[in-house]
Amino acid sequence: MNETLGGMTGAAAALGIGMLIGLERERHKGRGDSRACAGLRTFAITALLGYGAMQVGGGLLLGIMATCVALLVTVAYWRSLSDDPGVTSEVALFTVLVLGGLCVTAPALATAIGVAMAGLLAYRQKLHHFARSQLTEAEMRDALVLLVAVLVVLPLAPDRFIGPYSAINLRTICALTVLLMAIGAVGHIAVRTLGSRYGYALSAIASGFASSTVTIATMGHRVSAEPGNIKILGAAAIFSNLATFTQVGLILGAVEPDLLRHVWGPLLCGTIATALYGLGLMFHKPVAGPSQPIKVGGAFNLKLAVVVALAMTGITFLSSMMLNYFGEVGVMLTAVFTGFADAHASTASIAALAKSGLLPFDVIAAPVLLAVSSNSLSKCVVAWVSGGRRFAVYVVPGQVLLTLAMWAGLWLL
Structure with missing residues (x-):
């Protein structure tokens, strides 16, 4: 019973992290052909993928899933290179995968990192303004x-x-x-x-x-x-x-x-x-x-x-x-x-x-x-x-x- 409850807690933490970061990315995803490769659903699914891979096959399976995600992200990045040369969303997707896996052993730490990451993404313009104009x-x-x-x-x-x-x-x-x-x-x-x-x-x-x-x-x-x-x-x-x-x-x-x-x-x-x-x-x-x-x-x-x-x-x-x-x-x-x-x-x-x-x-x-x-x-x-x-x-x-x-x-x- 306790193991089941702990598993549900970890899965909920992974889903919450994916949805939180995905929600922020969805707001900046854009529309039409020039939209970014990942949004709310992609980030939520990726977080659950990391959690499930870690539960089923441990670090080895998580590494294989990371390689697959890397191939998909690489293709999506080159397709949108002329419109958005940045790699923020791509790196964030990798991070969400890892955080999903981390939810198996340390859900509290993974959640804290996810919240901090969402804050960095949300305050992007202010951070850029601070670095370029105020600092x-x-x-x-x-x-x-x-x-x-x-x-x-x-x-x-x-x-x-x-x-x-x-x-x-x-x-x-x-x-x-x-x-x-x-x-x-x-x-x-x-x-x-x-x-x-x-x-x-x-x-x-x-x-x-x-x-x-x-x-x-x-x-x-x-x-x-x-x-x-x-x-x-x-x-x-x-x-x-x-x-x-x-x-x-x-x-x-x-x-x-x-x-x-x-x-x-x-x-x-x-x-x-x-x-x-x-x-x-x-x-x-x-x-x-x-x-x-x-x-x-x-x-x-x-x-x-x-x-x-x-x-x-x-x-x-x-x-x-x-x-x-x-x-x-x-x-x-x-x-x-x-x-x-x-x-x-x-x-x-x-x-x-x-x-x-x-x-x-x-x-x-x-x-x-x-x-x-x-x-x-x-x-x-x-x-x-x-x-x-x-x-x-x-x-x-x-x-x-x-x-x-x-x-x-x-x-x-």
């Missing part, structure tokens, strides 16, 4: 670089600690570099997709993933040109800290997920304080005039990601050396001084020390908070220098508030 050369290059880093470089990087004081882990460095590139790409996509609807706030959050300090400086420089939007610019500057808290959490989770248990309270409190203060500034007065997102080039800044990765490596080595000579106090001092320049690199070095066993997990919260706090102090200075006293009046209290909230979050642990 830039720089974005395509960055996508290829990110794929190479994820699929080639990262798997080949050795996962072991090397060098003096056993402080360097190539896998961790590569993972953090890929993470920085991926986060930058996500922010870039958000800005490209949503445009200026959410104004400076969205742009600041997206750009904050690359550098929150630079984002605050950018907003400060805009004050002279748009003095009427000073509160909005101040809110955007504060919102860039959301990217900082997110990156700190992602870095700790990427190096060692257990580290998040020791810092989730401060990160949560800091995030809430940042959001409340920024929203208070944004909605204190309606936005005046159009707002444009920060201009971005490619999907991410490869040079920045590499520089940050090298900085992480140097700071990790320095922290390990300070830990070796001065104990945990040395790590605290290193976190404070390096945090002025970049909280992410300090966080990564602390996480690497904890993963290597040189630093206990339950003491990482203090050096991480010290790094973020010193970085917050440098942001206050940047806000004053770039936007003047009026801009700093809105930004500095927000930085102080989120820093205090972050330290108060230690009580939640």
